[in-house]
Amino acid sequence: MTQPDLTILVIDENAIRSSIIEEGLREAGHLRVTVIHEVSGVARVIETLQPDVIIIDIENPNRDMMEHLFQLTRMVSRPIAMFVDRSDTAAIEQAVEAGVSAYVVDGLKKERVKPILDMAVSRFNAFSRLQRELADAKSALEARKVIERAKGILMKMRGLSEEEAFALLRQTAMNEKKKMVEIAQSVVTAAGLLM
Amino acid sequence: MTFSDSGTGFSLSAPTLSTPALAGEAGPRTLRAGFIPLVDASVLIAAAEFGFAAREGLQLDLVKDVSWANIRDRLAFRQFDVAHMLSPMPVASMLGLGSNPSPTIAPFSLGRGGNAITLSVRLFARMEETGLTGPGEDALANARALAAVLAEMRARDEAVPTFGVTYPFSSHNYEMRYWLAAGGINPDRDVKLVVVPPPLTSDALAAGAIDGFCVGAPWNMVASERGVGRIVAAKQDIWPSAPEKVIGLRPDFAEAHRERVLSLLLALDRAASWCDDRANHADLAEVLSQPRYLAAPAELLRHVLSGEFSLDDRGSRRTIPDYMVFHDRHAGYPRPSQALWIYSQMIRWGQTPFSHAGLEAALSAYRPDLYRAALGEASPDPAHDLRAEGREAEDRFMDGHVFDPVGIPAYVAGFPVRADTGSVLEDD
Numbered sequence: 178m179t180q181p182d183l184t185i186l187v188i189d190e191n192a193i194r195s196s197i198i199e200e201g202l203r204e205a206g207h208l209r210v211t212v213i214h215e216v217s218g219v220a221r222v223i224e225t226l227q228p229d230v231i232i233i234d235i236e237n238p239n240r241d242m243m244e245h246l247f248q249l250t251r252m253v254s255r256p257i258a259m260f261v262d263r264s265d266t267a268a269i270e271q272a273v274e275a276g277v278s279a280y281v282v283d284g285l286k287k288e289r290v291k292p293i294l295d296m297a298v299s300r301f302n303a304f305s306r307l308q309r310e311l312a313d314a315k316s317a318l319e320a321r322k323v324i325e326r327a328k329g330i331l332m333k334m335r336g337l338s339e340e341e342a343f344a345l346l347r348q349t350a351m352n353e354k355k356k357m358v359e360i361a362q363s364v365v366t367a368a369g370l371l372m
Numbered sequence: 373m374t375f376s377d378s379g380t381g382f383s384l385s386a387p388t389l390s391t392p393a394l395a396g397e398a399g400p401r402t403l404r405a406g407f408i409p410l411v412d413a414s415v416l417i418a419a420a421e422f423g424f425a426a427r428e429g430l431q432l433d434l435v436k437d438v439s440w441a442n443i444r445d446r447l448a449f450r451q452f453d454v455a456h457m458l459s460p461m462p463v464a465s466m467l468g469l470g471s472n473p474s475p476t477i478a479p480f481s482l483g484r485g486g487n488a489i490t491l492s493v494r495l496f497a498r499m500e501e502t503g504l505t506g507p508g509e510d511a512l513a514n515a516r517a518l519a520a521v522l523a524e525m526r527a528r529d530e531a532v533p534t535f536g537v538t539y540p541f542s543s544h545n546y547e548m549r550y551w552l553a554a555g556g557i558n559p560d561r562d563v564k565l566v567v568v569p570p571p572l573t574s575d576a577l578a579a580g581a582i583d584g585f586c587v588g589a590p591w592n593m594v595a596s597e598r599g600v601g602r603i604v605a606a607k608q609d610i611w612p613s614a615p616e617k618v619i620g621l622r623p624d625f626a627e628a629h630r631e632r633v634l635s636l637l638l639a640l641d642r643a644a645s646w647c648d649d650r651a652n653h654a655d656l657a658e659v660l661s662q663p664r665y666l667a668a669p670a671e672l673l674r675h676v677l678s679g680e681f682s683l684d685d686r687g688s689r690r691t692i693p694d695y696m697v698f699h700d701r702h703a704g705y706p707r708p709s710q711a712l713w714i715y716s717q718m719i720r721w722g723q724t725p726f727s728h729a730g731l732e733a734a735l736s737a738y739r740p741d742l743y744r745a746a747l748g749e750a751s752p753d754p755a756h757d758l759r760a761e762g763r764e765a766e767d768r769f770m771d772g773h774v775f776d777p778v779g780i781p782a783y784v785a786g787f788p789v790r791a792d793t794g795s796v797l798e799d800d
Contacts, residue, residue, distance in 0.1 A: 217581075238569035240441040241539050245567035247471050248540040248723070266449065273449050278441070280471060 183289065184209045186228040188216060190237060194304045198232065201300045205292065220246055230290060231280040232297050240278065247280065268294065275301040320358040327361035330368045402431045403636060406443050407456035409436060409666045410570065411589040411676050412486045412617045414656060415698050416456055419636075419643035421659050427642070428635040436664065439569065440539045441471075447620060448474035453629075454636065456482065457620035460714045462737040464541040467715075467724055477626060478618035479742035480637050481706050483644065483698040485608065486616060486676075487544060488592040489551055490601035491584035492577055493684065495521070495533060507688050511609035512770055515555025518604075522562050536568030536576060536585035546717040547610050548586035553789035554610075554771040559721075560791060577601050588616070589676040589696065590668050597672070599685030606681070608692050611769045613761060615710040626742060637746035644699035653677045702752045704743070709758050711738040712777040720784045722791030731780070 185207055189195035195212045202210045211226055213219065216239040223231075223246065233240060268291070272279065275298045281290050324346065331342040346364070350357040405420075407413040419425045420432040437443050440458060444465070447455045457478070465476040489511075491499075498521050499505050505517035525532065537545040549559040559565055568576050570587045574595040577585065584601075585591075595601030607614055619640065626633050646652055653674055661670035675681075679695030682688070697703045715734035718724045744751045761775040762768050769775070776783055784790060 235442055236438055238438040238571070240439040241569060242567040244441050244471060245540045270449050270451075273445060273451060278445065 182207060182209050183229040184226055185293065186222065186226055186231045187212045188219065188231065188233040188237065190214055190234065194301065197304055198297055198300045201296050202293065205296055216242055229282045229285055230293055233278050235273065235276045235278045243280065272298050277301050323358055323365060324361045327364040330364055401429050401632065402433060403453045403632065404433045404435060405454045405456070406435050406437050406446055406452040408440065408443065411660065411666070411673065411696060412482055413456045414647050414660065415482050415640055415644045417660060417665055418647050418656060419639045422643065422646060424639040424643040424646070428639045430632065430635050430639060445472055447476065447622065448472060453625060454619050454621045457618050458539055458542045459615040459618045459710065460541040460543065460546070462618065462620050463711055463714045463734050466733040466737040467730055469724060470541060475623050476620045476737065477623050477739045478620055478706050478737055479626065479633065479739040480619040480640055481615060481704050482617040482619060483696065483703045484613060484616055485694060485696045486589040487547055487586060487607040488603050489548060489584065489586045489605040490592045490595050490603050493600060493602055495583050496602040496604065511551060511605035512554060514604040515551050515557065519555045519557050522557060532563050533583035534564045534566055536566055536573055536582045538570055538587055539567060543614060543616055544586040547607060547614060549721055550610050551605050551770070553787065556789065558789055574598055574600060590672055593672060593676060593682060596682045596684050602684045603681060606692055606695065608694060609770055611762060612694065613767050615714065618706060633742065634746040637743060641704055641747055644704050647698040648700055650678065705752050706738040706740050706743060707757060708735055708738050708740060709761055709777045711735055712780065713761055713775050716775065716780050716784055719780065720787060720790045722793045726781050
């Protein structure tokens with residue numbers, strides 16, 4: 178690389194996500210990456226690091242504090258503008274949708290920053306996917322537990338075999354056009370009320 | 373890229389901040405509106421919740437957000453059609469200030485009031501020791517007492533106190549500065565101003581991270597009832613007519629969807645009138661208190677709406693009848709003199725120099741023409757659009773200055789305390 182490496186600051190309260198981004202940036206050859214998880218003292222960090230690019234999670238309410246900092250730094254002639262190229266709205270929309278916001282030193286070439294932003298966006302999206310999958314897996318596990326309990330209740334109260342209890346739950350769900358877990362949940366709730 | 377195909381698909385009760393798809397695509401009569409959970413979002417929330425938008429054939433999809441920077445960016449990048457905004461934000465955008473300025477106009481004001489300044493109990497105790505203020509004293513006496521404490525702190529080499537505001541281009545920043553300066557305090561030199569997200573102010577004060585703040589309702593009352601803060605000035609003490617929140621939108625959107633925007637203004641006006649009626653405060657507080665909106669106790673919100681203040685946790689109370697005004701005396705009208713007053717404060721504190729181009733830009737942020745098109749005869753007389761502010765007895769600035777919109781440089785130069793930028797004029 179003939180140009181000096183960019184200094185990148187990542188501010189993200191989510192430690193897992195920020196490490197995913199950091200890893201991505203390092204894989205892409207960016208070695209001057211700093212990650213912080215909270216914004217207290219960020220003014221000093223920015224002052225010492227003089228980052229070229231700052232990536233901050235859009236859900237962080239402290240973004241307004243960053244705006245204030247930049248307003249101050251603007252006065253000592255260190256202009257920082259959001260996003261590289263305002264005309265590239267598709268890229269910006271993708272970033273905002275993914276939950277990434279970024280600040281870039283004014284005058285930095287678009288070609289240099291675009292890959293960094295793209296990387297942050299794809300890593301943010303990957304993280305959201307991961308979280309979604311985790312949530313799905315958790316709810317599948319929960320559903321299985323509820324069905325097991327409902328089965329147990331039916332076996333005990335109605336003297337059914339395990340297969341019969343399961344079939345009853347499934348048939349009721351089909352009749353009522355509901356999910357089996359919903360029927361199971363009502364069985365568990367009802368049992369809780371009656372016993 | 374695919375856009376959301378349904379205007380009703382977005383759930384307000386989403387546990388985390390959802391990222392809305394592009395707005396304006398959903399349906400011909402749908403408007404996606406961003407808001408920050410504050411009492412001054414009442415008119416927007418009431419319009420959506422109590423049928424005022426529906427009566428105009430509009431569906432208002434409200435999306436809660438966490439920062440003003442997000443509100444600004446999501447409006448700019450078309451995820452919101454309209455947004456609850458700080459009144460200085462459209463002005464700053466039109467002046468090209470801030471990190472992502474994009475053309476934004478304000479055709480409607482969401483009301484007056486709601487702000488106050490709260491200091492830590494410890495700092496207020498020190499102010500009382502000076503003998504310059506006490507429980508019954510007014511905002512100016514409090515500011516002067518703080519000036520005396522600051523002089524004492526300087527003499528003893530103590531660290532200067534830190535005060536929080538909400539955003540660099542906010543009524544809170546300008547009101548905090550106005551109050552300090554009226555007491556002879558230079559906000560850039562004698563204290564340290566930082567930005568703290570409103571929901572964190574009370575904790576930050578309790579933890580000693582800040583020594584005071586200026587924010588909107590209900591956060592001052594949250595701190596005073598908790599016993600960590602003492603309210604020393606309300607917006608009504610500083611300047612009762614000071615502009616607060618507005619509805620912001622992109623000028624191209626207003627042009628392309630004029631009918632929808634005018635319907636919205638009509639709905640907002642009706643909602644504002646409803647919000648002003650005390651008989652509706654219990655219902656309004658109930659809705660505002662829900663987790664998808666403010667997530668604050670309904671009782672506290674009722675007190676805020678009626679202007680009943682706990683100044684501290686020792687039972688010092690004060691009632692400000694006009695603490696929250698949504699509709700009365702044309703509170704919804706985006707009076708151009710207000711945009712220019714905001715501009716004057718930006719100049720006063722060195723955010724921008726005065727120029728004729730700047731004056732035009734600041735004026736273009738407020739769009740009384742749209743308000744007038746929607747509300748017709750109910751609108752105020754345009755002859756007063758550039759009226760002098762602070763002249764009437766019940767509408768005075770705390771330091772007695774009168775704002776003349778046609779003499780901004782002289783007005784700014786007339787303040788003994790302002791940014792040390794030398795001339796207020798652009799050097800060209």
